[in-house]
Amino acid sequence: LPRIPATARRGTKGQVTVFCGASFGTSKDYVDGAREMGKIIGESGYSMLYGGGRCGLMGEVSGAAHDVNPATVVGIIPEFLRPTEGCEASYGHDITVDTMHERMQLLTHRSKAFIALPGGYGTLAELLEVITAKQLGQIDGDVRIGVLNINGFYDGLLAFFKQAEEAGFLRLKGGIHVVSEPTAERLWKSLCL
């Protein structure tokens, strides 16, 4: 596997991984929230790892972090998804891997927190994968997992988790805690990094 570049490791407090959609969404609030999240991470002393490219919210969150601290942004993308149709290379360091699995390995290897912005099936798959990995002890128990719940985007998913708990298939109390906040500033505080 490629390595996370030195300037995104040395002198940083660690790495934070952002999952989000390659769309902009139907409200300006999504872009604004993504940019705010990127700015906060850029100013935090943590590096940002993300899925690469500049499409939709991926470009907004990484671009905003890059504006603050370009050396600490790392985009990781599988070869077959190399940007097309007007989306360009990653902000910051641009790392190509062979497969989706390699991408997740790099995105999850050392991150101290995982933040999901609004997104589609891919974002949801990544969020559920890290929740499951934490539950199975495959990533460290101290890792934080949170969602930026702009305009209540994730309300339905969080309600579904509650229903699944009532149905006896999932454990929230004493299980994996997913932080949810409606603004980037509150989410960052609640992650307690």
Add this chain to the structure above:
Amino acid sequence: LPRIPATARRGTKGQVTVFCGASFGTSKDYVDGAREMGKIIGESGYSMLYGGGRCGLMGEVSGAAHDVNPATVVGIIPEFLRPTEGCEASYGHDITVDTMHERMQLLTHRSKAFIALPGGYGTLAELLEVITAKQLGQIDGDVRIGVLNINGFYDGLLAFFKQAEEAGFLRLKGGIHVVSEPTAERLWKSLCL
């Protein structure tokens, strides 16, 4: 990677993969639905691939298929999850792999359909992963994906997908179709295998 055993390949119509929880749930309806699904798959001429072991619904769905056609049930489990605490070896063929990723590779390599019964974070991660893989063209466009929506278990998730579409992050119309039915019989019919 290990191979799917010959008796689960030759003479079958193909393979169907079942994702589900290692719990029983808080209503007998979940067990009944899982057993019905297992029986239908066992009688269908398709092999059943599943995540191994005998815990909760995993044991119910695979046990019911195994009652009908033992040679066509294949459980695939990563070494670190080898059953403990009273759960035993897989029904049918019992294949051990090294990692969760290898498990998914085997579970997804050739299956013609993916069926998610009620489950927890792990089941949801698997369901979202195959939806995403189909969307990206990493699994065949002809592959069916469905959920056994016992007692409305998946209503909340499906509603969330609709909200995500309205928010502009996910495409249902013209996107990946996830079949949802409340009974095993109706789900099997709706998958049109």
